[in-house]
Amino acid sequence: MKLLMSIDLYLWNHFVPKISEDFFKRKFNSVLAMSYISLFKLPRKFLMNYFRGQGRSMVVDTQKLVVENETVLNKLKSSVQQSFREGQKSGFFCISQADIYNPAYKYSIGSFRINYKFTGTVVEVNMHSDYRFQESPDRITRHIHHWLFTLKSRNKTNDFEIFGKSWMTSVNELFSFKTEKQQKNEPKLRLLV
Known part of the structure; x- marks a missing residue:
């Protein structure tokens, strides 16, 4: 994995920016992209x-989603810290696909949207996203999305929501979390100077 x-990160950084939208107009290339994406379990x-088109909700693990994506974790920490300091009872922020590492x-x-609320020093975190394919979204893969949108317009599939199971943690514990990438970057040997 x-x-x-x-x-994937190599392709995303070096290959994808050079792809023109015509690449996805060929059904073979669209199918190839879909096949590659399907190698990942989620x-x-x-x-x-x-x-399958049943419009069933998809449930993900909020904690794993946050902890396995450095930018998401850092944005959550920053937002929670500010809300907690200001005495707010809840808050939210939005994450774009560009913020996702994994x-x-x-x-x-x-x-998607990350929601959180406080009960004393405990913070409950969850995520929510409504997934809808648009006819011509402003993205490089819009031809794939348009192809899938035609399935929706023929009643062969339905929109659905994605939400995360609630994750409860203390505010202090949240601030101590580090992503796997952050842990690897830490020095193995610490010297007292």
């Missing part, structure tokens, strides 16, 4: 949910 993520679950989430959830 880590090798696949490394390949996107495979997402595609099966979408193609391809398992990048290709299955896209953009």
Whole structure:
């Protein structure tokens, strides 16, 4: 899985920006992209949910989603810290697909909203996203989305929501969380100077 993520990040940073929208006009290339995305477990679950067309909600693990994506974790910490300091009882912020590091989430959830609320020093975190394919969204893969949108217009599939199981943690514990990437970057040997 880590090798696949490394390949994906390389492609995402060096290959995808050079792709023109004409690349996805060919059905073979669209199918190839869909096949690649389905190598990851969560996107495979997402595609099966979408193609079966039952409009069933998809449930994800909020804690894993947050902790496995450095930008999401850092945004959550920052937002919670500000809300907690100001004495607010709840808050939310939005995440775009560009903020997602882990391809398992990048290709299955896209953009979403993180909600949190406080009970004393305990914070309850969850996520929510309504997934709808648009006829011509402003994105490089709009031809894939248009192709899938035609399935929806022929009543072969339905929109659905994606939500995260509630994750409860103390505010202090939240601030101590680090992503796997952050842990790797820490020095192995710490010297007292």
